[in-house]
Amino acid sequence: MSEAHSLVAQNITHRFGGALALDSVNFDVRGGEIHALLGENGAGKSTLVRILTGALTPDSGLVVVNGEGWRLRNPRQAQDLGIGVVYQDFHLFNNLSVAENIFSSSPHPPSRFGMSARRDMYAQSHELLASFGIEVDPRAQVSSLDAAEKKLIEICRALLRSPHYLILDEPTAALEPRETSKLLGVIDQLRARGTGVILVTHRLGEVAEIADRATALRNGVNAGSLTASEFSLESLAHLIVGQEVLVETGPQHIPGPTKLKMSNLQIRKDARPVEVEVRAGELVAVIGLIGSGVSTVMDTASGAIAARGARVEIDGASYQFRSRVQAQSLGIGAVPIDRKATGLILDASVAKNTGLANLESYSRGGFTSRKKLGRAAEKSKELFDIRLQSVDQPVRSLSGGNQQKVMFGRWHQNGSSILVIQEPSQGVDIGARQEIHRYLISFAEQGGTVLFSSSDLEEVRVLAHRIYVMHAGEVVKILDNTGADRPSRQALTQAMADTNFVGLEREVSL
Amino acid sequence: MSVQDLTVSKVAGKRQSRFTAESLFVPGLLVILLVVLSLVSPVFFSGRNFGQILVQAGTLGIVAVGATYVIIDGDLDLSLGANVALSGVITAIAIARWELPWPVGALIGLAVGLLIGLINGLLSSYLNVAAFIATLGTGVLASGIAIHLTNGLTIAGLPDDFAALATGRFLGLQGLVWFMLATFVVGGVVLHFTNFGIRVFSVGGNRDAAYLAGVRVSFIRLMSFVIAGLCGGLAGVLLTARVQAGQPGISTTLTLYATAAVILGGTSILGGQGSLLRTFFGVLLIAVVQNGLDILGVAYSLQQVAVGAVFILAACSEAIRRRR
Ligand SMILES: Nc1ncnc2c1ncn2[C@@H]1O[C@H](COP(=O)(O)OP(=O)(O)OP(=O)(O)O)[C@@H](O)[C@H]1O
Ligand SMILES: [Mg+2]
16 A cells, blocks of 8 residues: 555664664554564564654654654654554553543543543443453453453553554563454454554464564664565564574473472362472473463462462472462562562662572671672573673663563572462563573473463473463363373363363362 | 673763762752852851751751651651650650659650651551551651640750750761761661662562562561651650750651652652662751751741742652653
8 A cells, every 4th residue: 555544663763871772763554454563672662662652752763654754742642643552561540440441541531511421431341342352340440450351451442542553562462362362353353444553572473373564673673574475483583583593392301209289279169179289390381261260379379479278388398378478488489470560670770680589698797799699690691691781770671571581580599499480481582482491491400390370372382291271260171291192282272261171070070 | 892882882871861860950959059158148158057057957867867768668757757756755754854864765765766666667567557647647646645745835954964965066066967977877878788778679669579579578668667766766865955855846847858858869759769868968958948048037937938949849850850
């Protein structure tokens, strides 16, 4: 199509402090097209997104909307030009209801005689949510939702304004497979209606499945583009990294005796209590749909929540976790699902975030040794290849993937023998993802114990020895992921979604 | 090659901007004020008057150290002024009415401050009452008790030895000033060079994340309140010693000034960011404004207007800087 219906980033250059984040970058999307924006962590994707949506004004360059050049000064301007966005981080009002959030950026929320009409708002929200197949009560407070539901609410909010162009910055990072395919379906519909969609993602499967074009940024410059006919996982990976990417093999070693055993965790009143066992050197995955109880299992195992009655046995000794402090003293490191909300102190330095869990080892008589702390952070920087200017810079200024590596660095330095990880590679690029996987496998080879949850089934398949499948607050299946009969992706999806299966399993066990 | 350049330029750029934008505003304002006041009034620029400024900054400074801890860890202590009043009054009563030796009276005063801090901490961090509300309550309570104990009058008849604690000179400076400087130094060392300090910042920066990293969040918050309470107690004892009387009525403005000094210095009211050096400059700024207006013969009520104006100015500049 002509430039009359397109959104173009023209010659964008932007610096943060002295560092060049984007260097004469060009990018465009036409109406009725899905253009994937790819690149490693810190390549500049989110920066470009923020520029296209007026959240950031570039040092130079223009945003050209339908042939007309703009220097966008604020998000409102972009909204008025028909540009909608869902940012990488959450931008929701946690204390407001789902409906209020959906209408929070709408210029015309439903009203009667100048008063906001809640009932209409709930009704319209319900309709919108239902058209997505999202089962969330519009009256529910957003703080009670989980990460995936929040993401979907943000997408609904962006769609409410019927934007001509929709920019989605890693929308699927928090979604499990069923929701991901639902979201991809919606994007497909939008394309059919003539909307131009920019999709930022690290999941190459999605790109191959749905995008028309893909363009990668590398260190803030255009690294090239591919069109749909040229797509393959290999070609896309190559485009991003600039070299061949190895195929992952998964753990080859055989785990030792039982290390951690969680029992008697009652997630729902009518459900069987959950029991999870992980051996020393074993990598165990827990998967399930939204609301199946995966996060409760993880939070209980890490001591982040104190579930009543649940017992955790470590090396044969039994505990009832009362606090995170207690779990940590037993060698359990925890990587939460939302590293920004509950994982990192964003304004504190990389060094402090790395050392926070065991400051005692970097201090003498209570006085912190900046040198020791800095050295520890340098070590984890080397080990995980964390891209940063200085270990004293605030974690906030790192890209998402690098922030995730700081989380891993913390527990590595802390000497934890058990890692409880939610979404090990959420928002992490393919290179970093493989590094994290390699680290976890070598951690396990040396006797470390890993319990992780992931919505990315490929990740589960290349990382786990065994897979616990959850449904409605129960463990419905435990799958062996080693040897010849490893479950396929389809088999996993089916195991998660098949509710009849639960009844069957129950009968067998009773 | 280019990566290296990038690293250097970025770090350099950062340092520079941090230096100019954040840490120089209040000191700059201070210097300007000093110059202007020296030109306007011949009395202002003298060692004697500078000593006086520090004395004026004394009580405020000690209280502001406590306030800094509580604000950085993400809470707020509105009871500080009342704490000063009550611990000062009880010190005076212990010495003048109960006729206890003055060091014992002083220790009792400190204990009262500590107790108020402890109650604030228990209420906010273990019972999860919002700090704003808990400390508002204890503040009203404490100042009520102070007024009740004294029937609203000041208590006189304190020994000279006790007064010397605050007014006795050492190396040309009054005891109160030394106590204030010592509080800043000790407070600063603990806040900026110890594990406890890092944890205070972490709890203020992100409570949930700190918890997940194994920080005893409730304990850290409790300790910050206790430190604030102790500072309040110390300020109360020294104030009583300086004016030779228990003063039940000083509470509200002191709380506000202390909080203003902290924020003026550039410590974030949202927690997780700040420093005691900044608070020190904030305290000096307020003291210099008050002193300058004193010298110029401006009424006390108008001084308050001026302090308010300076505070709003600094807050605006802070907000504008953050937006950029
Ligand atoms: N506010 C900021 N201040 C300083 N540097 C920043 C800021 N925001 C981003 N950067 C830097 O700009 C570069 C690009 O970051 P950006 O967030 O655009 O990466 P990204 O491609 O979205 O990465 P990810 O896949 O991890 O989300 C990174 O080096 C990052 O550290
Ligand atoms: Mg990004």
